[in-house]
Amino acid sequence: MSVAEVADAIPASPAPPPVGAPFGTALTRLAAPAMSIAILAAAMFELHAMDWHAVLAMVPANPLFWLVFVAFYCTPIVAEWAIYHRIWGIPRAAIVAMARKTVSNDLLFGYVGETYLYSWARRAGKTPGIAFGSVKDVALLSAAVGNSATILVAVFTAPLLGRLHIAMPHWAIGLAVVAVAAPPMVAILGRKSVFHLPGTLLREITAIHIVRSTSGIVLTALMWHLALPEIAMSWWVAFSALKLVLSRLPFVSNKDLVFAGATALLFGHHGNIATLMAMMASLSVAAHIVTGLAASTSGLIEAAAARLRRVGASRDTLVA
Template sequence: MTTDSSGTLTATALASADGADLGRIIATEPLIRTGRNWTRWAGPVISLLILVAVIYQCRQLNLGDVLALVPWSIPFWVCFALSYSASPIAEWVIFHRLWSIPLNGFAALFRKRVSNEILLGYLGEVYFYAWARRNSQITTAPFGAIKDVAILSALVGNVVTLAMILISAPFLGSLFFGKEASAFGWSVAFIMATSLLVMLFRRRLFSLPRKELWVVTGIHFLRIAATTGLSAYMWHLVLPQVELIWWFLLSTVRQILGRLPFLPNKDVVFAGLAVFLIGRESEIPSLLAMMAGLSLAAHLAVGALLGASELIREGSKA
């Protein structure tokens, strides 16, 4: 097997490899990097889009109103930082196990999250794929791993949601009625159908070894449990008069509502449910608005910082 001076596979190496060797060559050789490779400009373009989205959405954020409601206590901010970072931390653990990615992979994973949140769902996966292709320390083809991790994230979320629905079925049955009952039913059917399809075609969909798939699944479960618990504790810190168990219940219900694709006005439904369970009609809407505004502010701040830093770095290379 031979490569040229840039580490790119030569035609001789590819021509002399049989089918099995070809898959091994593609999986172990450094990835092709040429001036026409789209991954060279995909990262800067997505970073520029993030900055544009940040500037646009800053017009919708009244930071003063948000900060006026935030409790200035160390436990709250520690919980918020952990909750916001849970997804990048979980994914860094996964990809460090699969690829041994360095610590600077955290920046790419935070950009991935911000891209999905303020631009377009799964655009972050495109960015992270481009980053992995350009990272000299990653020598395995990244598409299969990123695809498997994304599918398992959705599948684990679906399984957790279905389990929560079964546990709280009597309670949810009294909550949804009329048109909302129909939307709720179709949403549950959709989640079950997509989950079954993934399981039926798992041999074709997944490329990672079975052991790694189980490890990734376990990490996703831990991430969901951590974010659910941290959300409940943050709400308790804002309104400590309400017992923590009620916040855990509401955090669980929010997890359910967030995964239902056809249910309209999810935020309205959740706010109404929170008021129904806890009362405090004047405080619950303010709390939920504050948490939503704080999350948006975090997305905008992280997006602006990381987007600008990547554009500056790429500009210095030019």
């Protein structure tokens, strides 16, 4: 399906009123540079707080670990690019924008990346209806696939979860199940009224999200296995799946304590597990810092170049 067919399939938004148009254009123009500055500030803050010597001391010397880590870190970014390349036909250079989206969601707060992506799409010439509808559909499908994976994993890890003795009343468990199951049910039952993208494209996006979720579990387990090879890969896969379930369950207080209990249940009191988890968390933050600095600097340079082009065009118009 071509980009033109996608554009025809998405209902066009009504034209904005003339009075608000300059404000909307200015807001869209300023959103991306503001996001780049916010990412840069967050990266600098994390850079100041990071104990680089401690992080590097914990990292395994095995070069295969680094290859797997790069694949793990780049998978969400590449998946986002593949999705929007399929929707909008974006070039390879747009992967920088996808990196900004991913980093802003992790370094700042959730869904700020989607806001940035909407403003980026508007600056790239997409109409409000196409930009908002596409970003919304991708976000809903991501939540639906992620929560569906959580439900499936929870079924297989139910015996382990039962042995953790999570202190939750039955009504809270029911609410947690409803909260996790809601996005997939909305995606299935309300797909005709909720989604704007064509069905064929929605299925392709869903497939990409499934590959992304599965790859995340497997690559995470493989990294842990390379760091602590004395623990079998199968145990790491179970641990990675259990971690996914605990991270997505709402209404569960003290998730860190529950996660620590899961660690002790699966591996006993293995002294290196806590060190490994700390190393992986620090390494992820370090990767976000490097990516955030590079992506935000690139974004500010792009904004400055665009500003210079607009000034030059205005001067040419005045001269003419």
